[in-house]
Structure formats: C-alpha cells, structure tokens
Amino acid sequence: MSGSTRKVLVVDDEAHIVQVVSLKLRNAGYTVLTAEDGEEAYEVVCAEHPDLVITDFQMPYMTGLELCTAMFENPECADIPVFLLTARGHAIDEESLSRTNIQEVLSKPFSPRAILESVDNILNNGGDGENTRAEAA
Amino acid sequence: MKTARLGSTLAIAAMTVAAAGAAWSLGSVVQTVTSPYLRALAVGLGTALISSSVLLPIAWSFDRNMQQLRSYLAGLMEDTDDEDSASFEGARWLRPLVHSCTALVDHWRQRTAQAEARSREIEIRHRISEADRKHTEAILHSLRDAVLVTDSFNEVMMANEAAGELLGFNAAEAGHQPVDRLLDDEVLLGLIKDTREVSNLGARKHVEHVIGEDTENPRTFEVTLSCLPGGDDRVAGVVTILHDISRDKEISALKTDFVSKASHELRTPLSSIRAYIEMLLDGEATDEDSRREFYEIIQNEANRLARLIDSMLNISRMEAGIIQVERTEVDFVEVADEILEVMHPQADEKKISLNRKSGPEKFVAEADRDMMYQVMLNLVSNAIKYTPEGGRITITIENDEAARSVLVTVADTGLGIPPDAIDKLFQKFYRIENYKRVAKGTGLGLNLVKHIVETVHSGQIGVKSKLGMGSKFWFSIPYTYMGADATRRDSREAKGKFNVRINAQSAGS
Numbered sequence: 001m002s003g004s005t006r007k008v009l010v011v012d013d014e015a016h017i018v019q020v021v022s023l024k025l026r027n028a029g030y031t032v033l034t035a036e037d038g039e040e041a042y043e044v045v046c047a048e049h050p051d052l053v054i055t056d057f058q059m060p061y062m063t064g065l066e067l068c069t070a071m072f073e074n075p076e077c078a079d080i081p082v083f084l085l086t087a088r089g090h091a092i093d094e095e096s097l098s099r100t101n102i103q104e105v106l107s108k109p110f111s112p113r114a115i116l117e118s119v120d121n122i123l124n125n126g127g128d129g130e131n132t133r134a135e136a137a
Numbered sequence: 138m139k140t141a142r143l144g145s146t147l148a149i150a151a152m153t154v155a156a157a158g159a160a161w162s163l164g165s166v167v168q169t170v171t172s173p174y175l176r177a178l179a180v181g182l183g184t185a186l187i188s189s190s191v192l193l194p195i196a197w198s199f200d201r202n203m204q205q206l207r208s209y210l211a212g213l214m215e216d217t218d219d220e221d222s223a224s225f226e227g228a229r230w231l232r233p234l235v236h237s238c239t240a241l242v243d244h245w246r247q248r249t250a251q252a253e254a255r256s257r258e259i260e261i262r263h264r265i266s267e268a269d270r271k272h273t274e275a276i277l278h279s280l281r282d283a284v285l286v287t288d289s290f291n292e293v294m295m296a297n298e299a300a301g302e303l304l305g306f307n308a309a310e311a312g313h314q315p316v317d318r319l320l321d322d323e324v325l326l327g328l329i330k331d332t333r334e335v336s337n338l339g340a341r342k343h344v345e346h347v348i349g350e351d352t353e354n355p356r357t358f359e360v361t362l363s364c365l366p367g368g369d370d371r372v373a374g375v376v377t378i379l380h381d382i383s384r385d386k387e388i389s390a391l392k393t394d395f396v397s398k399a400s401h402e403l404r405t406p407l408s409s410i411r412a413y414i415e416m417l418l419d420g421e422a423t424d425e426d427s428r429r430e431f432y433e434i435i436q437n438e439a440n441r442l443a444r445l446i447d448s449m450l451n452i453s454r455m456e457a458g459i460i461q462v463e464r465t466e467v468d469f470v471e472v473a474d475e476i477l478e479v480m481h482p483q484a485d486e487k488k489i490s491l492n493r494k495s496g497p498e499k500f501v502a503e504a505d506r507d508m509m510y511q512v513m514l515n516l517v518s519n520a521i522k523y524t525p526e527g528g529r530i531t532i533t534i535e536n537d538e539a540a541r542s543v544l545v546t547v548a549d550t551g552l553g554i555p556p557d558a559i560d561k562l563f564q565k566f567y568r569i570e571n572y573k574r575v576a577k578g579t580g581l582g583l584n585l586v587k588h589i590v591e592t593v594h595s596g597q598i599g600v601k602s603k604l605g606m607g608s609k610f611w612f613s614i615p616y617t618y619m620g621a622d623a624t625r626r627d628s629r630e631a632k633g634k635f636n637v638r639i640n641a642q643s644a645g646s
Contacts, residue, residue, distance in 0.1 A: 013574055016409040016434055020416055027421050036574060058401075060573045109408035111415055 006123050007048065009033045011041040011055035011064070012085065021054060024112035025119060038062025042070055045077050051123055054115065057086035065092065068100035081122055085110060202227040209235060213242045278308075283358075283379040286365065287316045287329055294374055303348065303379060322348070325360070325377070332362040332375045340364065346379075356383040398566040402445055402579050406438040413438075441579075447636040448581040452565070454633040455588040461634050462505045462593055464618055469500040469509070469543050473532050476513045480521065487526045491517070495534035502543045502614040507635055508589045509614070515582045516547040516610045522576035523608070524551035542596065542613040549609075554602040562600060563587040586612070595619065 008030050012018045015036075022032040033048055035041035037059045045053060053071070055064040062070075064084055071077045081103040084092070092105060104118055205227035225235045274295075277284050283300035287293055293311045301308030306319045317326055328344060342362040349355045358379040367373030413431045422428040454460035473493050484491040513532070520530045528550040537544045552572065554562065561567045566580035590596040590612045602608035 014405065014409070016438070017412070020409070020412045023421055024416065060570045108404050109411045112412050112421075113415060113419060 005031070006052070007031045007033060007050040008119060009035060009041060009044055009048070009050040009053045009055075011035045011038070011053065011059070011067070013037055013056065013059045017056065017085075020112055021115060024116050028116050028120070030119070038064065038067040038070075041067055045071055045080065046074070049077065050080065052081050052083070052119060054083040054085065054119075057084055057092075065096060065100070068102055069096075072100045083115070083118060198228070202231055206231060206235065210238060210242075213239060281381075283377075285316070285329075285377040285379075286374055287333070287377070288365075288374040289333065289367070289372060291316050291330070291333070293319065300379070328360060328362055329375050329377055332364060332377075333372055335364070335372070338364045338366050338370065338372065345382075348379075356381055357386050358382060395565060398580075399449060402566060402581075403442065406442045406445070409438045410435050410442070441577075445579050445581065448579065448585050450633060451635055452581065452585055452588055454635075455592045459633060460593065462508075464503050465506055466501050467504045467506045467509050467614075469502070469534050469545060469614075470495055472506065472509050472513060473534060473545070475510065476517050476532070479514070480517050483518075483521050484530065487521065487524070487528070489521060489524055489526070489528045489530055491521075491530045491532075493532045493534070496536075498536065500534045500536060500543045502616050503618045504594055504614050505589075505635065508593060511635075512586045512589050512612060513545065513547070515586050516612075519578075519582065519610075520547055520549035520551060520608070522578070523572065524549045528607075537613060540613060540615075541617075542615045544611060544613045546609055546611040548607065550607040553604040553606050554600065554608055555604055559600060559602065563598070590614065 008025050010018050010021045010025070010032055011034070012021075013036055018034050018036075022034055025032050033044055033050060035044050038055070039061050041053070041055060042062070044050070053067075055067055057064040064086070068082050068084065071080060071082070078101060080101060082101055084102050084105045086092070086105060086107055097105075103122055106115065106118070205225065209225045209227070225232070227235070277295065277297045278299075280297055281299055283303045284295070284297045285293065285300045285304070286295040292313050292315050296306070296308045296311045298308045301311065304320050304322065304325075311319060316329065320326055324346060328342070328346075332340075332342060340363070342360075344360045344362070346358050346360045347355050348358060359382050361378040361380070363376050364372045365374035365376055413435050416422060417428065417431055422431050451460065470493070473495075477491055477493060481491060517530065517532065524530060530547065530549045533546040533548070535544045535546075552575070555569065558567075558569045562569075563583050563586075564580075565584045567584075568578060568580040587598050590598040594614050595618065596612055596614040598610075598612040600608060600610045
C-alpha cells in the first residue's frame with residue numbers, strides 16, 4: 001500500500017464509525033486524525049492540513065456540509081478533497097456541492113472496503129488533479 | 138197538479154169559446170152600424186177583445202211552464218242526491234229541453250268531480266315533492282363538504298351552509314345572485330366557467346385547490362365539478378363540491394417525515410453492524426481483544442436496532458389503538474425500587490446518587506405494569522445520561538388526591554433543557570442537537586413515554602427545567618382508569634403486545 005505519509009481526517013459524532021474507518025485506513029498505512037464534530041474538525045484541518053477529509057453530514061454544532069463550505073472559503077484549505085458520508089437518503093443539491101471541494105458522497109450503510117478504495121484512488125492519483133465527482137445514491 | 142192543469146185547459150177553452158161568441162156578436166153589431174168610424178172602432182175593439190181572450194191564457198200557461206222549468210233547473214243546480222226532487226212536471230213540449238238540460242248538468246257535474254280529483258292529486262304530489270326538496274336541502278346543508286350549484290346564467294341556484302362558511306357569503310341569501318359577485322376566488326370562478334362551457338355533459342373534473350393560501354391557515358380542497366344536465370342536451374348549471382383534504386395531506390406529510398426519520402435512525406446502527414462485520418471478514422481485527430470488541434459493538438448495535446424497532450412498533454400500535462393493555466393494581470413504589478436496583482450500577486459509574494422519596498402510604502393506580510416500568514426506566518435513564526458526575530437524581534412518588542392520581546417525579550441536577558427545546562421534547566425523533574454528543578439515543582424514548590401516559594392511561598406528563606440547573610420530569614396516572622378505552626376496542630386487527638427490552642446498559646433509547 002502506498003501513501004504511508006498521507007494524512008486523512010475522519011469526522012463523525014458516532015464513535016463507532018470513526019473507529020472503524022480509522023482502523024481500516026490505519027491498517028492500510030494512512031495516518032489518521034479524528035474529530036467528533038464540524039468545529040473540532042475545522043480546527044484540525046487548519047492546524048494539520050490533512051490530504052483528505054472524510055466527514056459525516058449530520059453532526060451537532062456544524063454539519064459536514066458547513067464544514068466543507070468553511071474549508072472551501074478558506075484559501076489555505078480550499079483544495080483539500082472531501083468525502084461526505086450521509087445516512088440521509090436525499091441527495092445534496094448541486095449548488096451547495098459547487099461551493100465545496102466534495103469529491104464523493106457516500107451513503108450509509110457504507111463499506112470500509114469501498115471507502116479505502118476511494119481513498120486510495122484519490123490520494124494516489126494526485127488528489128488535487130481531476131475532480132472525479134461521483135455521487136452515491 | 139193534474140186538476141190544476143185540467144182547470145187551466147178548460148178555462149182556456151171556455152175563454153176561447155167566449156171570445157169566439159163575443160167576436161161573432163160583435164160582427165153582427167158591426168154590420169148594423171153604418172158609420173165607418175164607429176165600424177172601425179168596433180172592429181178594433183172586437184179584435185182586441187178576441188186576441189186578449191185567446192192570447193192571455195196562452196201567456197199564463199207559458200209563464201207557468203217557465204216557472205216550472207226554472208225551479209226544476211234550480212233543483213238540478215242544487216248539489217243534492219235526491220233524485221225525486223229533480224222531476225219536471227211542466228208541459229210535455231218542454232220535456233226534450235229539460236232532458237238536454239239534465240244531461241248537460243250531469244256532464245258538467247262529472248267533469249267538475251274529475252277536475253277536483255285531479256287537483257287533489259296534484260296537491261298531494263306537490264306536497265311530496267316539496268317534502269323531498271326540503272329533505273334534499275337538509276341533506277345538502279348537513280354536509281361538511283361545500284356544495285355550490287350555479288345555473289347557466291352563472292347565478293347561484295343553491296349553496297349549502299358549508300359553502301357559505303368556506304367561501305364567505307350568507308348561504309341563505311345567495312339564491313339568484315351572480316356567483317362572481319359572491320366569490321372573489323378567481324381560480325374557482327374560472328373552474329366553474331370552464332365546466333359550464335364544456336360540451337361533454339358527463340364530464341366530471343377533480344382539481345386540487347388551495348383556499349387561503351396567503352393566510353395563516355391555508356387549506357387544500359379537492360374540487361369536484363360536474364354539469365347539471367338541462368332538457369335539450371345543454372348544460373343547465375354546474376355543481377361544485379369542495380372537499381377538505383388538508384388533514385389527509387398533513388397525515389401523509391407526517392408519514393413521509395416519519396419514514397425518512399425512521400430510516401435514518403435505522404441506518405445508523407445498521408451501518409456500524411455492516412462495517413464491523415466486513416472488518417472482521419477482511420481480517421482487519423488482528424488480535425483477540427479487538428475481535429471481541431468488534432463482536433460486542435455488533436451485538437450492542439443489533440440490540441439498539443431491535444429496541445428501535447420495538448419502540449416504533451409500540452408507538453404506532455398505541456397510535457392505532459391496537460396495543461394490548463393489561464391493567465392491574467400497580468404499586469408505584471415497588472416499580473420505582475426495581476428501577477433503582479437496575480439503574481444503580483450506571484449511576485454509581487458516574488458517582489450519581491439515585492434515591493426514592495415517598496411517604497409510608499400506598500401509591501397504587503390501575504395501569505399496565507410493564508408500561509409503567511418502561512416510563513420510569515426511560516426517565517431515570519435520561520436523567521443519568523444528562524447529569525454530570527457527582528449529581529443527584531430523586532424519584533418522588535406522591536398521591537395527588539385532588540386529581541385522584543399517583544404523581545411520579547424524576548428530578549435531576551443535570552444539564553437542563555434549553556427553553557426552545559421544551560415544546561419539541563416529546564416529538565418523535567427529536568433530539569437536542571447539542572446534546573447528541575453527551576449521550577446516545579433515538580429520539581423515540583420520550584415520545585413512547587408520552588404515548589404510554591397520555592394515550593394508553595389517560596394520564597398527564599410534563600417537564601420543568603432550568604438550563605444548567607437540572608430537569609424535573611413528572612407524570613400522573615389516575616387511580617382508576619376512566620377513559621374510553623381505545624386500546625381495548627374490539628378490533629379484528631392483530632393486537633400487539635407491548636414489548637419492553639430491558640437493557641440496563643442503554644435503557645433509555
């Protein structure tokens with residue numbers, strides 16, 4: 001596995017989800033940072049500049065989408081790619097997405113295997129290069 | 138009468154003889170008179186004498202016959218059944234006339250009788266149709282749907298009270314008024330106009346229409362428009378019926394909302410279960426300890442899923458009134474002590490003191506024991522969740538003699554509830570966003586508790602709280618159950634048993 005120096009931030013208010021995603025990525029050789037909500041995540045993003053953020057959509061204080069918008073508006077972290085995890089069936093509208101750097105929307109229940117695959121893809125293809133935006137139903 | 142007639146005939150004959158005699162003697166006298174004047178005078182006198190002696194009896198006889206005829210006809214005209222009174226005894230030569238008159242009167246009498254019978258029948262028919270009309274009108278007025286009937290001149294033929302109320306006019310005075318003067322709803326007026334102008338008489342239109350869109354309480358109606366057929370395949374009018382479907386819409390919106398929230402809540406534990414199973418299958422858990430941890434997570438999440446499904450089923454069964462309720466004399470102190478025992482380990486973990494306060498008397502009410510257990514377990518479990526370490530939780534049990542009910546209060550020294558959240562606290566799936574991190578939950582616990590207390594037991598529930606100081610949840614259950622027992626109604630639907638999944642680890646889901 002490549003990308004041993006790559007840093008991924010995993011954000012979710014459900015500890016189990018953070019735990020399982022972190023373990024999967026750590027086992028694959030990534031450095032994993034974690035946060036419980038949007039505010040905390042934003043602080044970590046500013047301080048640590050991860051290569052990728054995987055965030056839940058529905059969280060207290062600051063939703064995943066708000067986090068993504070805040071990151072996009074900050075020139076220092078606007079180009080960090082984001083995966084949005086959501087348990088909601090509804091799709092997030094194009095307009096909101098256009099004001100973020102969300103690369104993929106993954107719906108819960110999710111597969112850690114599939115997340116690792118997406119992470120491998122985006123980080124080993126340069127990450128900031130092509131925007132292969134795929135929306136999971 | 139016969140003698141009188143004979144007499145008068147004889148008199149006429151005698152007078153005729155006398156007159157003839159007089160005329161003859163006068164003739165001989167005249168011949169003896171030589172003066173022409175005297176002669177003329179004598180002839181004149183003689184003629185007058187003769188004619189009067191002949192004509193007078195005839196006139197008298199005629200007059201008598203006429204009188205007879207008149208009185209006979211008068212007798213006929215009188216409406217009497219006495220046949221004898223209607224016999225004519227006048228001259229024979231008058232008999233044909235009398236017969237004709239009798240036949241004529243009979244004929245007209247029959248005609249009159251027929252006409253009277255017909256008139257009575259019409260009168261009865263009219264009364265029946267009037268009664269029918271009144272019934273129909275009463276039925277129309279008793280309808281909750283608004284009914285408005287307009288004619289081909291676009292004037293109101295009929296409008297029921299519901300129509301007047303809904304569209305803002307006096308239904309009783311709406312007759313023959315142009316409908317566009319009564320209504321200012323352009324859409325509705327347009328619909329009526331379109332229907333009136335349509336050529337297909339059988340056409341029936343259903344349109345959804347919102348009334349009071351810019352008011353606080355807009356209502357959605359299903360408008361049904363159909364043509365009132367006239368005599369010659371033309372549209373005589375339009376029947377407009379407005380049926381309020383706001384409530385149906387509301388319910389379907391609530392259902393959709395419930396399904397979307399429920400599926401979200403179900404997906405969260407399912408998500409963990411699937412992810413951890415996949416991790417185990419992929420061999421990501423490298424040592425026995427982490428494998429064991431994964432199994433436990435899967436088990437807990439599966440339990441959470443089961444509790445969630447039970448709660449949802451219990452709530453919907455209570456809402457539908459098809460849950461089985463086993464009412465017994467429940468001793469609330471006994472239930473509270475059971476809860477204390479079950480919850481003590483959790484309280485101890487957070488160094489929270491958990492106590493019961495109550496007098497020496499009995500606290501008994503007619504209730505379903507399992508449900509009472511569930512209510513107290515939920516309230517105490519919530520109190521432990523949202524009370525920081527070192528706090529205090531007290532269950533107080535009292536008899537509210539005035540309200541004839543047992544009053545249970547669970548007071549904590551916890552975080553308290555923000556004022557704007559108090560109203561929404563008992564709603565399905567509501568969770569205070571900022572407390573989600575403090576403790577797990579589905580947002581169904583308090584809704585279930587409210588249903589158990591209010592819907593099933595006709596009790597009351599409430600909360601008082603001060604942010605940062607703590608909360609006080611209370612509920613009361615009447616000593617004896619009095620309400621109409623919707624939950625016991627004889628229903629052919631499958632009844633469900635109330636499911637309590639006791640899991641001290643996370644009882645307050």
